[in-house]
Amino acid sequence: MSAETAAPVVPAAHAPIVLEKAIVRSPKAPVILGVFALLALLAAFAFPRTGTTRFGLSTSRDSIQLDPIPVSTQPVVAVIAVLLALLAILAAVIVARGRTGxxxxxxxxxxxxxxxxxxxxxxxxxxxxxxxxxxxxxLGVSTPLIFGALGGVLSERVGVVNVAIEGQLLFGAFSAALVGVATGSAAAALIAAAVAGMLVSFVLAAFSIKYLVDQVIVGVVLNVLVTGLTTFLAGVIDVDKIPASARFATVPIPLLSEIPVVGPLLFRHSLIVYFMYIAVFAVWFGLNKTRWGLRLRAVGEHPKAADTVGINVGRTRFWNVSLAGAIAGIGGAYLALDAIGLFSKEMTNGAGFIALAAVIFGRWDPVRAVLAALLFGFATSLQNSLSAAGVTAVPKEFLLMLPYLITVLAVAGLVGQVRGPAAAGKPYIKS
Structure with missing residues (x-):
């Protein structure tokens, strides 16, 4: 046999080994759905309620008034409970037999x-x-959560764990109130909030990127520092009387705001909410469709490889973490200049941590994180609406814990096993 026609023989012992990715099937999500389906079945058949439930579709400001939709309570709850049980069974089958688990x-x-x-x-x-x-x-409750979640996604996708969202929201709210009182300008107050959130991120970035301090510890310390600092300053400086000129008024969009249900929901808000719509699209588009987003994700996944092709890892992380802080700071401005209209100590009330949970529940994807923030905001609004409607079938204590209960169940139960950005939380030392 000639050298040209001879084929190399690879011994079996040295044959290449192909490793297949193991499919992790977690039963947590089907179990959680099964528990909720069981609760629905109990409500329908063990603790039935008769009568008619009416759902109001119009507000007092709507030019087109719609009659409430009446539904028969017991039959509707029973049918939906059965559907939920079937969906829980389907979920178990999908997880057990699906390709991804x-x-x-x-x-x-x-x-x-x-x-x-x-x-x-x-x-x-x-x-x-x-x-x-x-x-x-x-939507109103979710707005600061969405700004915080977007900031968290940007920061963690570039490789820096952002536990300081709470501090960024709170310092943004205080700075917006302070500048609003001093200048009477809503635009100046909004810029001040973004700068304040960026300043908190500067400290986070400097200690975690340059001095290689544990990122979670830095974030926790910043939250405590900002809470104490704003509480002290609020007691010294009067920031609870923001003039009307420094607040963002509702700006209905002509025609669109008059559409029943959709109009009040989406097109009858202040400029900060409309800016939130733009920010959600901009972050999604930037992360997935631009060179900036590609570089950001590369630094968060494999900083050494990014460094090899000429990307400055430290600089990329520093400025993107700062941008994330500015976005979160605007969420704080919404609290002071729109939702509440004043600053009070610890007014964020854990919103930053719920935003962080939305980041994890959303698997570090901006759209999924926004949906998670909307879920948590809906839980809080549901608590307020049921209390205002005088609902006695559900204990008041349960309504108070509802937003946090849903947060825990979502992150611990439904999210399953997820992997964040590979380099998140890991300092990069240039070799």
Whole structure:
């Protein structure tokens, strides 16, 4: 046999080994859905409520008034409970036999919507629930969470764990109130909030990137520092009387704001909320469709490889963490200049930590993180709406713990096993 025709023989012992990625099937998500389906079944058949539940679709400011939608409480709850049980069984089958071992997003969303409808129908039996007001309130509560979640996604995708979202929101709110009182300008107050959030991020970036201090510890310390600093300054400086000129008023979009349900929900807000719509799209587009986003994700996943091709890892991390802080600071401005209209100590009330949970629940994706923030905001708005409607079927203490309960269940139960950015939390030392 000639050398040209001879084929190399690879001994079996040295044959290349192909490793297949193991599929991790976690039963947590189907179990959680099964528990909620069981609760719905108990509400429908063990603790039934009769009567008619009415869902109000119009607000007092709507030019087009719609009559409330009446539904028969017991039959609707029973039908939805059975559907939830079937969806829980389907979820178990998908996780057991699926290729990825994960639940599809659509199934989780459909299950959540059906459960919420069943719960509201059961809880407000023989009453009226202002459903459009509930949704509008949910978007309002979710706005600072969305800004914080977007900042968290940017920071962690570039490789820096951002536990300081709470401090960025709080310092942004204080700075917006302070500048608003001093200047009477809403634009100046908004810029001040962004700068304040950026300053908190400067400290986080400097200690974690340059001095290689543990990022989680730095974030926790910053939260405590900002809480103490703003509490002290608020006691010395009067920031609880923000003039009307420094607050963002509602700016309805002509025609669109008059569409029933959709108009009040999306097109009857202040400029900060409209800016939030733009920020969500900009962060998604920038991360996934631009060279800036590619470099950011490369630094967060494999900083050594990014350094090899000429990307300055430290500089990329520093400026993107600063940008994340500015976005979170604007969320704080919304609290002081729009939602509440004043500054009070610890007014964020843990919103930064819920935003961080939204980042994890959203798997470090901006769109998923926004959906998670909307879920947590809806839980808070639901608590307020049911309390205002005088619902007695659900204990008041349960309503108070509802937002945090949903947060824990979402992150610990539904999110399953996820992997964040590979280099998040790991300092990069140039070799």
């Amino acid at each position: 994960k639940l599809p997003l659509w199934l989780t969303i459909v299950f959540a919507v059906l459960f919420v409808v069943a719960f509201l129908t059961w809880a407000v039996a023989d009453g009226l629930l202002p459903f459009t007001g509930l949704l509008v309130g949910a």
